[in-house]
Amino acid sequence: MQIEKHSLLKDFPEHHHTIRHLKMHDAHFTKLFDSYHELEHEVHNIETSNSPVEDDFIESLKKKRLHLKDELLSIIKTTEQKL
Template identity: 50%
Template sequence: MHIERHSLAKELPEFKDKIHELKMKDRHFARLFDDYHNLDHEVIRIEEGVENTSDEYLDSLKKQRLHLKDQLYAILKSA
């Protein structure tokens, strides 16, 4: 089974340069970016079967990841 990664640069390619710039200059953005990356990594590990959890837990992680992506997108749009 192929597990799709949801890196922010892949999800929002039009903001690739801005993502890099904000990661270097904006501590809040960098923290949210790290949180997003860590959640994405955890979701992938669960989907690959490396870790076993309940479906409810996996769904909650995916919702958190989406919420972080929305926050990051809002910052990118306003930057």
């Protein structure tokens, strides 16, 4: 079974230009973006390795990832409304 990565640029290609703009001009967005991708990398590594991990732990990481993704998308949409 192949585990899919959840890159923001892959998941939201229609917001590609806004994401680039925010990464260059918004330190808060960049910090959240980097945290999201670190967390995504950690989840992906856990899912692709056969290391034993508590279900609650991986689920908590996925919830954090989803929360960050929602927050990032909110910033993206708010920025697009202003432009």
